[in-house]
Amino acid sequence: MNPVPPALTPRERLVVALDVPSAGEALAMARRLAGRVGMLKVGLELFCAEGPAFVRELQKECPVFLDLKLHDIPTTVRRALEAVLKLDPRLVNVHVQGGPAMLEAAVEAVRAHRRAGGRTELLAVTVLTSLDREALAALGHACRPGDLALAYAKLAAEAGCDGVVCSAWEAAAVREACGEGFSRLTPGIRPTGAALQDQARVMTPAQALREGATWLVVGRPITHAEDPAAAAEAILAEMEA
Numbered sequence: 001m002n003p004v005p006p007a008l009t010p011r012e013r014l015v016v017a018l019d020v021p022s023a024g025e026a027l028a029m030a031r032r033l034a035g036r037v038g039m040l041k042v043g044l045e046l047f048c049a050e051g052p053a054f055v056r057e058l059q060k061e062c063p064v065f066l067d068l069k070l071h072d073i074p075t076t077v078r079r080a081l082e083a084v085l086k087l088d089p090r091l092v093n094v095h096v097q098g099g100p101a102m103l104e105a106a107v108e109a110v111r112a113h114r115r116a117g118g119r120t121e122l123l124a125v126t127v128l129t130s131l132d133r134e135a136l137a138a139l140g141h142a143c144r145p146g147d148l149a150l151a152y153a154k155l156a157a158e159a160g161c162d163g164v165v166c167s168a169w170e171a172a173a174v175r176e177a178c179g180e181g182f183s184r185l186t187p188g189i190r191p192t193g194a195a196l197q198d199q200a201r202v203m204t205p206a207q208a209l210r211e212g213a214t215w216l217v218v219g220r221p222i223t224h225a226e227d228p229a230a231a232a233e234a235i236l237a238e239m240e241a
């Protein structure tokens with residue numbers, strides 16, 4: 001079982017999703033949020049547009065979660081990870097749906113990187129927070145999202161991942177089943193009254209912390225706000241309360 005990590009401050013727990021199309025916009029947002037967030041998330045949109053050199057630039061501002069959600073055969077995932085681990089991001093992720101052998105290949109790549117002095121942790125995406133029970137049924141899963149997410153979290157823990165991406169609704173059950181040292185990164189965070197947009201399984205920042213989320217991922221409620229720094233401060237205040 002993973003060791004229990006040191007307690008994080010609310011600021012260290014706040015991860016902002018930089019879902020913007022260009023390096024210029026991302027760096028401007030990073031600078032507006034400086035000192036208010038623990039990590040910045042680079043997803044597919046930004047990484048495909050700007051690539052590794054941009055990630056290095058952003059890492060001068062803040063630790064980076066490289067959210068590429070890899071999902072392929074084991075060798076392809078291992079080799080893709082070996083390529084992006086050269087950036088030594090704080091976090092990377094793969095989809096549990098790639099299966100146990102793919103998860104194990106990803107774990108091998110990340111552990112080899114850490115033996116060489118890297119610090120990256122590997123998270124496995126369980127059930128996307130945009131999916132509800134109806135969407136899962138359409139995909140052939142006749143179960144509640146929370147049950148599937150928990151089963152996937154157990155698979156990820158068995159394979160040796162460092163934690164999972166899940167909705168805050170599942171954080172407590174994952175902690176209970178996989179231990180405190182197995183991290184829970186929870187997107188789908190919405191301050192009270194905020195629009196759900198394309199998210200289905202959402203929680204407020206305060207609720208998510210109470211449920212045992214390690215990190216909270218917040219995108220549009222901060223990046224689309226008129227004053228992103230003030231929106232981040234309001235979320236931090238809610239987390240502190």
Ligand SMILES: O=C(O)c1cc(=O)[nH]c(=O)n1[C@@H]1O[C@H](COP(=O)(O)O)[C@@H](O)[C@H]1O
Nearest residue numbers: 017067127128129165187188217218219220
């Ligand atoms: O892996 C992720 O980060 C992720 C997993 C998931 O299940 N749901 C989810 O929303 N995300 C990401 O978290 C961010 C949420 O953004 P907002 O909905 O704007 O707060 C987006 O960048 C998503 O790609």
